[in-house]
Amino acid sequence: MLGTVMHAPGDVRYETVDDPKILKPTDAIIRLSATCICGSDLWPYRGAQPLDEPMAMGHEYCGVVEEVGSEVRNVRPGQFVVGSFVLSDNTCPHCRFGYPSSCEQREFMTGAQAPYARVPLADGTLVATENMPTNDQIPHMLAVSDVLGTGYYAAEAAGVKEGSTAVVVGDGAVGLMGVLSAKLMGAERIIAMSRHESRQKLALEFGATDIVETRGEEGVAAIKEMTNGVGADAVLECVGMQESMDQALGCARPGGAVGFVGVPHGVTIAGDGLFFHQKRLFGGPAPVRRYLPKLMDMVLKSEMQPGKVFDLELPIDQVAEGYKAMDERRAIKTLLRV
Amino acid sequence: MLGTVMHAPGDVRYETVDDPKILKPTDAIIRLSATCICGSDLWPYRGAQPLDEPMAMGHEYCGVVEEVGSEVRNVRPGQFVVGSFVLSDNTCPHCRFGYPSSCEQREFMTGAQAPYARVPLADGTLVATENMPTNDQIPHMLAVSDVLGTGYYAAEAAGVKEGSTAVVVGDGAVGLMGVLSAKLMGAERIIAMSRHESRQKLALEFGATDIVETRGEEGVAAIKEMTNGVGADAVLECVGMQESMDQALGCARPGGAVGFVGVPHGVTIAGDGLFFHQKRLFGGPAPVRRYLPKLMDMVLKSEMQPGKVFDLELPIDQVAEGYKAMDERRAIKTLLRV
Numbered sequence: 001m002l003g004t005v006m007h008a009p010g011d012v013r014y015e016t017v018d019d020p021k022i023l024k025p026t027d028a029i030i031r032l033s034a035t036c037i038c039g040s041d042l043w044p045y046r047g048a049q050p051l052d053e054p055m056a057m058g059h060e061y062c063g064v065v066e067e068v069g070s071e072v073r074n075v076r077p078g079q080f081v082v083g084s085f086v087l088s089d090n091t092c093p094h095c096r097f098g099y100p101s102s103c104e105q106r107e108f109m110t111g112a113q114a115p116y117a118r119v120p121l122a123d124g125t126l127v128a129t130e131n132m133p134t135n136d137q138i139p140h141m142l143a144v145s146d147v148l149g150t151g152y153y154a155a156e157a158a159g160v161k162e163g164s165t166a167v168v169v170g171d172g173a174v175g176l177m178g179v180l181s182a183k184l185m186g187a188e189r190i191i192a193m194s195r196h197e198s199r200q201k202l203a204l205e206f207g208a209t210d211i212v213e214t215r216g217e218e219g220v221a222a223i224k225e226m227t228n229g230v231g232a233d234a235v236l237e238c239v240g241m242q243e244s245m246d247q248a249l250g251c252a253r254p255g256g257a258v259g260f261v262g263v264p265h266g267v268t269i270a271g272d273g274l275f276f277h278q279k280r281l282f283g284g285p286a287p288v289r290r291y292l293p294k295l296m297d298m299v300l301k302s303e304m305q306p307g308k309v310f311d312l313e314l315p316i317d318q319v320a321e322g323y324k325a326m327d328e329r330r331a332i333k334t335l336l337r338v
Numbered sequence: 339m340l341g342t343v344m345h346a347p348g349d350v351r352y353e354t355v356d357d358p359k360i361l362k363p364t365d366a367i368i369r370l371s372a373t374c375i376c377g378s379d380l381w382p383y384r385g386a387q388p389l390d391e392p393m394a395m396g397h398e399y400c401g402v403v404e405e406v407g408s409e410v411r412n413v414r415p416g417q418f419v420v421g422s423f424v425l426s427d428n429t430c431p432h433c434r435f436g437y438p439s440s441c442e443q444r445e446f447m448t449g450a451q452a453p454y455a456r457v458p459l460a461d462g463t464l465v466a467t468e469n470m471p472t473n474d475q476i477p478h479m480l481a482v483s484d485v486l487g488t489g490y491y492a493a494e495a496a497g498v499k500e501g502s503t504a505v506v507v508g509d510g511a512v513g514l515m516g517v518l519s520a521k522l523m524g525a526e527r528i529i530a531m532s533r534h535e536s537r538q539k540l541a542l543e544f545g546a547t548d549i550v551e552t553r554g555e556e557g558v559a560a561i562k563e564m565t566n567g568v569g570a571d572a573v574l575e576c577v578g579m580q581e582s583m584d585q586a587l588g589c590a591r592p593g594g595a596v597g598f599v600g601v602p603h604g605v606t607i608a609g610d611g612l613f614f615h616q617k618r619l620f621g622g623p624a625p626v627r628r629y630l631p632k633l634m635d636m637v638l639k640s641e642m643q644p645g646k647v648f649d650l651e652l653p654i655d656q657v658a659e660g661y662k663a664m665d666e667r668r669a670i671k672t673l674l675r676v
Binding site: 093094097098099101102104228229230240245253254255257260263264265266267268269270271272274275276277278279280281282283284285287 | 431432435436437439440442566567568578583591592593595598601602603604605606607608609610612613614615616617618619620621622623625
């Protein structure tokens, strides 16, 4: 079949790859209903993350089960499924503690920017729906697989609750899903830090109550001013750079929390600052598997439309243009039709 | 009067100082019932923290109100009081949010290794008892002022709850109070990491269920082995060094938490490690004021004896020996009779 391979920074090709096969009895093969490009795919694309050999791209997925290994019990061919970008057995102590993204057997999904993909640990990773979703529901279901789940975790890790004041640092797709998630969790005030008009618009649509265009120290000062000098109860760090982490920590009130989901690139945190400013910090790869049943159900009941985050839709053979558009910030997030 | 002044590393003197006076209408003057030396006093004593000028020492205190400023309403002369080592107004947004240790008017107590001391922000900081405690209760009441409150916060910040497995890194006085606090919060298993027999004994008395003598990577491996490879739900970091922080983070399970109360000295935390190992981190100066009513009440009802942490008692004019004994680890914590 054809699939998406990154050969070097800036060099993404839709080319012939091996057909995915059942390699272990716990695998499943799915036919993708749609797939997409993740903000984290841009790290190697921009050369900010080493790429030792050509890499099969894609870790967000939903689709129909084609084939299952001999030990798979929970899903069967013909079912529509969504899985997490982190593969997990859903039975180990970390999974049972609520952190499937730290599963003892943790693997990260790969090769999903393609018409078919192999999903290891299928029983633990995949959640099936009762009925086949409509075409309109597919983008929303796809969003649940990573981008929404990650934004949701940012809000959870930041401790957003009924009545909270939340700040979202980062107006990429995850940040926008963070806005939506903070709204779902009952935040009263949601301040999106964004300088891009199209993203501001979407943030407001997802539930943001305020927009702050400044960043860095100036941005922190703006948040302080808007909160009577107090700072925010909960801050969602959805970027992964030193500047964004410092900004996030600066925006949180003492006793407040920063939930960070942007994969940190060169970020360090000084212990004494964290101590004397008394900020809570929690992040990591989102435990999406834990959220899947709830978030999929909300999509099926039309209680939210997270798929609105896809502002560019391309046939998968134009995947290279999808990367380019996101790299150049012409697109927030690209959905690929398969 | 005479009071304790540190002139240089290793040079602590009990010498003539100015009598404390009401400087602001919100001040109180107290006559100390007892005072003590804090582990954090050893940082400058050991030259690990700069000392630009002679410093009036002492921030843990309880005693009887002598005099109050014209605006003090909540305490009156003759009352027995305990205060936090952090002075706070108890009315600002941070105080109301539960973090008086980040009060907008935050000051740190000083000059309490003396017979009398000035307590700024008396209304916010001090809590009075209904009756005069007995002499036997004084060491326990004194412990509440900082060392117990700090251990209690470590346990709270680490999220200890009914049934938790908790690990305590650091067998100083705060660590031992962390053990006691984890016990109070219902931890089922409390593993004290300690290499000193006298401290191990006290840890067991305060509720530790296990002792681990190794530290660093070896210590982490021991904790992993004792928890079936999982790690601890809650880890109390009660030291403040890079090694102890790394050890604490290593002992926590994914989704678990490190509560850190040792003032960090040169500690940095790598964002990517925190991310991929998915550990929660929270610390700072303990919000002791919030705990005072509850912990004082427990002492008065003889529900705990935190004052057992004082294993050396000296008349205050021998304060220099008290520092020396703690520096040389001959004493865990020195109580000074005034």
